[in-house]
Amino acid sequence: MSTSSSNNSTSHAIAHTRAWVDRAVIGLNLCPFAKAVQVKGQVRYVLCEAKDTAELLSALCDELDYLAKAEPTKTDTTLLIHPGVLNDFLDFNDFLEVADAAVAELGLEGVLQVASFHPQFQFADTAVDDLSNATNRSPYPTLHLIREASIDRAVAAFPEAEEIFEANIEKLESLGAEGWAALQAQCRRDAQNGQ
Numbered sequence: 001m002s003t004s005s006s007n008n009s010t011s012h013a014i015a016h017t018r019a020w021v022d023r024a025v026i027g028l029n030l031c032p033f034a035k036a037v038q039v040k041g042q043v044r045y046v047l048c049e050a051k052d053t054a055e056l057l058s059a060l061c062d063e064l065d066y067l068a069k070a071e072p073t074k075t076d077t078t079l080l081i082h083p084g085v086l087n088d089f090l091d092f093n094d095f096l097e098v099a100d101a102a103v104a105e106l107g108l109e110g111v112l113q114v115a116s117f118h119p120q121f122q123f124a125d126t127a128v129d130d131l132s133n134a135t136n137r138s139p140y141p142t143l144h145l146i147r148e149a150s151i152d153r154a155v156a157a158f159p160e161a162e163e164i165f166e167a168n169i170e171k172l173e174s175l176g177a178e179g180w181a182a183l184q185a186q187c188r189r190d191a192q193n194g195q
Contacts, residue, residue, distance in 0.1 A: 012191055014045045016139045017081050019190035023183055028175070030135055030168050033154040042076035050085045053095060060114075060143060061102055067145050068108055078145040079117075086141045089120035099143060113151070115144040131172040134180050135165070139187065 021043070026035045037043050046063060050056040060080060067078050086092040099114040117138035126133055155161050172180065 010047045013047050013081055013083055013140055015194040016187060016191035017045060017079060017142065019187040019194070020139050023187050023190065028171050032158060032164065037076045042074065044075045044078040046078060046080050048080055048082040050082055052085060056082055056085050057098060057102060060099060061106065063145055064103060064106055064108055064112055068111060072147060076147060076150055080143040080145065081140050083140040089118050089122060092116070092118050092141050110148055113146050113148060115146055117142040117144060131177065131180060132169050134172050135168045
């Protein structure tokens with residue numbers, strides 16, 4: 001792959017993920033805390049070109065270290081996008097234990113945590129096509145590195161945080177499968193036009 005081709009695929013994956021954050025996460029208000037950090041430019045988008053879990057783990061550790069040392073007003077959260085590895089959701093889900101172990105090994109428990117987004121995301125006890133799964137369905141496998149302090153502030157600002165999930169289900173059900181597919185297509189178009 002040429003360098004320009006590699007740069008195009010990198011910028012496309014990041015543009016596609018940004019479009020998903022803007023249109024789905026913020027646009028549908030799936031996470032009421034996302035808009036502020038996106039608008040302030042405090043979301044770090046990193047494309048990891050790992051082809052195996054060892055490379056991904058190394059990149060994850062680097063990003064955990066980076067975020068822990070970064071000034072929160074500059075970088076509040078990181079989306080580590082990794083399209084070349086863990087495309088099977090069950091493998092991805094198993095890797096989350098490795099990610100949590102890395103947080104602990106780096107001494108960052110209580111400081112950072114890792115959340116998960118995946119194109120095939122599926123909550124336990126749901127059908128594959130259940131729209132509730134769309135709340136965590138991103139264009140590419142993505143590890144979301146979050147500051148615990150940011151979560152604490154968000155929970156303080158929105159004490160009924162458990163109601164967010166229920167509201168999200170209602171939004172997605174009212175949108176329907178066709179509406180969700182149209183939104184995903186718009187994200188792809190936004191990414192193509194953004195390059």
